[in-house]
Amino acid sequence: EVQLLESGGGLVQPGGSLRLSCAASGFTFNNYAMSWVRQAPGKGLEWVSAISGSGGSTYYADSVRGRFTISRDNSKNTLYLQMNSLRAEDTAIFYCAKFVPGSAFDIWGQGTMVTVSS
Amino acid sequence: DIQMTQSPSSLSASVGDRVTITCRASQGIRNDLGWYQQKPGKAPKRLIYAASSLQSGVPSKFSGSGSGTEFTLTISSLQPEDFATYYCLQHNSYPLTFGGGTKVEIK
Numbered sequence: 001e002v003q004l005l006e007s008g009g010g011l012v013q014p015g016g017s018l019r020l021s022c023a024a025s026g027f028t029f030n031n032y033a034m035s036w037v038r039q040a041p042g043k044g045l046e047w048v049s050a051i052s053g054s055g056g057s058t059y060y061a062d063s064v065r066g067r068f069t070i071s072r073d074n075s076k077n078t079l080y081l082q083m084n085s086l087r088a089e090d091t092a093i094f095y096c097a098k099f100v101p102g103s104a105f106d107i108w109g110q111g112t113m114v115t116v117s118s
Numbered sequence: 119d120i121q122m123t124q125s126p127s128s129l130s131a132s133v134g135d136r137v138t139i140t141c142r143a144s145q146g147i148r149n150d151l152g153w154y155q156q157k158p159g160k161a162p163k164r165l166i167y168a169a170s171s172l173q174s175g176v177p178s179k180f181s182g183s184g185s186g187t188e189f190t191l192t193i194s195s196l197q198p199e200d201f202a203t204y205y206c207l208q209h210n211s212y213p214l215t216f217g218g219g220t221k222v223e224i225k
Contacts, residue, residue: 035214045154045162045205047214059212095161103167104152104209110161 002026002107004096009112016086016116022079022096022109030054030074033099036081038092039111046092049081050099064090086116120144120208124217130225137193139220141206146186150210153182153191157202165204166191196222 008020022034036048049070050059058070069082079096093113097105121144131137141151149169154162164173166182169189179194193200201224206217 044219045156045207045216047207047216050212050214061213099209100167102150103171104150104164104207104214105154105162106164106167106173108161108163 002098004098004107004109006094006096006109006112009094009114011115011117012086013118014087014116017082017084018086018114020081020083020094020096020112020114022081024077024079024098027098027107029072029077033101034072034079035097035099035105036070036079037095037097037105037108038090038114039095040089040092043092048094051079083114086114088116090114091116119213120147120211120215122206122208122215122217124206124220126220127218128221128223130223131196132225133196133198135196135225137196137200137222139191139204139206141184141189141191141217143187143189143208143210147208147210149185150208151182151184151189152207152209153180154205154207155200155202156205162205193222198224 003025005023035050051070055072067085071080093111095111096109098107123142151169153166156162165180170182181192203219203221205219
């Protein structure tokens with residue numbers, strides 16, 4: 001079964017850091033680009049970042065560029081999102097999603113909640 | 119950046135109704151568009167990819183059409199399990215962008 005399982009969310013103070021993980025199973029992880037998508041409470045979906053299958057190419061939304069870093073460890077079938085200088089407006093559920101060329105996100109994780117508050 | 123304008127933002131409909139949701143891209147995106155359904159507390163689920171291809175396992179009451187800048191999602195006969203929020207997503211170029219969502223509620 002193809003599965004994505006996020007972890008690492010929690011409560012962090014403004015200016016703090018957090019690292020999210022997404023463990024993948026059921027498919028050949030290094031063959032696929034991956035993304036992080038977030039959803040603030042009561043709001044819509046916002047794409048955050050993407051990384052190619054090899055990890056050689058990365059992409060970011062303007063709202064997180066310079067603060068967040070996406071990476072992956074293909075030997076561990078795991079995707080990461082390092083989040084620094086967190087702000088209240090980063091409070092959201094963060095989903096990881098598998099990207100299929102020509103058809104975008106076919107599989108999503110269940111999400112992990114990040115709350116930035118003092 | 120490509121902006122995705124989704125309409126309406128919400129609608130009320132009855133069981134059995136035909137429902138149409140539209141997404142308009144600020145520039146041409148070929149058929150690089152997907153439609154997603156999200157129920158409260160759940161992750162999004164893909165319904166349609168490549169603008170008009172039905173995701174495996176998704177009922178045929180869902181259909182998508184369009185190319186370039188205008189896209190539609192149609193639910194042919196609304197059922198109780200279809201009440202949810204629907205999003206379009208363009209993946210033609212980074213940054214990827216979602217429409218604002220359409221909340222489908224029971225009339």
